[in-house]
Amino acid sequence: MPRDxxxxxSDDALLLLYARGxxxxxxxxxxxxxxxxWNQARRMLGDQTEAEDVAQExxxxxxxxxxxxxxxxxxxxxxxxxxxxxLCTDRLRKRRVSALDEVDEPRDPAPGAEARLQMQARSxxxxxxxxxxxxxxRQAVVLRHIEGLANPEIAEIMEISTEAVESLTARGKRTxxxxxxxxxxxxxxMNDDG
Amino acid sequence: xxxxxxxxxxxxDDLLRDAAEKPPAPPAGLTARVLADADRVQPQAARPExxxxxxxxxxxxxxxxxxxxxxxxxxxxAGFWIxxxxxxVLPDTGxxxxxxxxxxxxxxxxxxxxxxxxxxxx
Numbered sequence: 001m002p003r004d005x006x007x008x009x010s011d012d013a014l015l016l017l018y019a020r021g022x023x024x025x026x027x028x029x030x031x032x033x034x035x036x037x038w039n040q041a042r043r044m045l046g047d048q049t050e051a052e053d054v055a056q057e058x059x060x061x062x063x064x065x066x067x068x069x070x071x072x073x074x075x076x077x078x079x080x081x082x083x084x085x086x087l088c089t090d091r092l093r094k095r096r097v098s099a100l101d102e103v104d105e106p107r108d109p110a111p112g113a114e115a116r117l118q119m120q121a122r123s124x125x126x127x128x129x130x131x132x133x134x135x136x137x138r139q140a141v142v143l144r145h146i147e148g149l150a151n152p153e154i155a156e157i158m159e160i161s162t163e164a165v166e167s168l169t170a171r172g173k174r175t176x177x178x179x180x181x182x183x184x185x186x187x188x189x190m191n192d193d194g
Numbered sequence: 195x196x197x198x199x200x201x202x203x204x205x206x207d208d209l210l211r212d213a214a215e216k217p218p219a220p221p222a223g224l225t226a227r228v229l230a231d232a233d234r235v236q237p238q239a240a241r242p243e244x245x246x247x248x249x250x251x252x253x254x255x256x257x258x259x260x261x262x263x264x265x266x267x268x269x270x271x272a273g274f275w276i277x278x279x280x281x282x283v284l285p286d287t288g289x290x291x292x293x294x295x296x297x298x299x300x301x302x303x304x305x306x307x308x309x310x311x312x313x314x315x316x
Contacts, residue, residue, distance in 0.1 A: 019237055026232035034228055038220040043213070052224045059228045063235045119212075126209040145210040146217075177202035180209070 011076035012069070019066040026063070033077065034059060036147060037084050043142045044088040046131045054091065058084045074156075081147070082157045085139055092135055129179035137172035144169045 006014060006028040017025035037058050041051035061083050062076070069076075130138050136158070143154045144165070151169075155162045196204070280286050 018232070021236060023233065023236070026236070027229060030225060030228050030232065034220050034225060035217060038224065039217045052221065055220065055224060056227055056231065060231050060235070063232050067237050122209055122212065126213060129206075141210075146213045148214055173203070173206060177199065177206045180206055181198065181202040 012071050015062075015066050015069050015076055016071065018063070019069070029062070029076075030059065033062070033080055036077070037080055040081060040084050040142060040147055041088055043127065043130055043146055044085070044138060045091055046127050050091055054084060054087045057087055075153075078153055078156055081143065081149070081153075082159075085143075085157060088139075089135060125180060125183050126176075128183070129176045132179050133172055133175055137168050137175065140165055140168035141172040141176065145173075 006017075006024060009017070009025075009028070011029065011032065014025045014029045018029065034055060038051055038055040041054040041058075042048065045051050045054065058080055062080055130141065133141065139158060140154060143149045143157060144151065149157075151162045151165045154165045158165065160168075
């Protein structure tokens with residue numbers, strides 16, 4: 001089936017089509033899910049190479065599970081977010097959490113590249129602050145505020161109550177804000193006027 | 195007036211919004227690897243057109259497939275062999291056709307007599 005014809009097909013149905021041998025369904029699912037899975041892993045791990053490994057492994061588990069997928073059992077996206085979260089947890093347990101101070105200070109920008117470097121510095125600062133969070137808080141904040149998931153879906157992914165999700169994200173944001181305040185000079189965006 | 199905490203939270207919200215709205219695309223190499231994985235582990239049973247090669251294509255429309263074709267060949271060979279070398283109880287059809295033998299139809303009647311049916315009937 002042409003990929004254009006699949007844009008309105010649900011993730012569930014795409015998985016079924018893939019299991020029946022439709023290659024275009026795999027491309028459409030990859031286009032939908034891989035960017036989100038990779039971004040989740042990147043924010044959770046703070047390491048590009050590890051994030052790629054985790055994203056590839058999560059997608060591989062999706063392909064292998066496709067023939068056994070029960071239609072309507074759960075959302076495919078929820079399932080793969082949970083797989084990714086678990087893979088990230090495994091990785092984090094095998095290495096120490098990166099310290100906030102390990103992030104390079106922004107370099108003097110070359111003319112014309114200032115805006116791009118400023119954006120990179122902001123992204124790095126956010127990542128460094130995320131890395132300083134306890135793992136569960138980081139997961140909740142990434143899923144809620146970067147992936148944009150609703151609390152009930154996060155609760156399903158993390159296998160906790162919705163109230164626990166709210167608590168984790170609130171505490172996570174407070175810790176993040178404090179971590180960023182410590183780096184106000186490096187960020188250059190937290191001046192007294194703004 | 196905003197407190198320092200309020201300002202820090204506002205900056206955080208700004209950073210999170212940026213991260214959510216402008217996510218970078220995954221590296222092209224990663225996408226290629228994921229698609230290669232998908233192709234490699236795609237269920238084989240669902241892809242008969244890939245499983246059957248050029249050799250398999252000609253037999254799949256036969257009733258019974260390759261096994262059916264094998265049985266047909268065996269039956270043909272057996273029939274041919276019986277035709278050129280028949281058991282003694284059967285007439286040699288080839289020899290009869292070419293005039294080397296004749297069929298003695300009376301022999302069948304004589305054989306029937308041997309069962310004694312004629313005697314029972316008187």
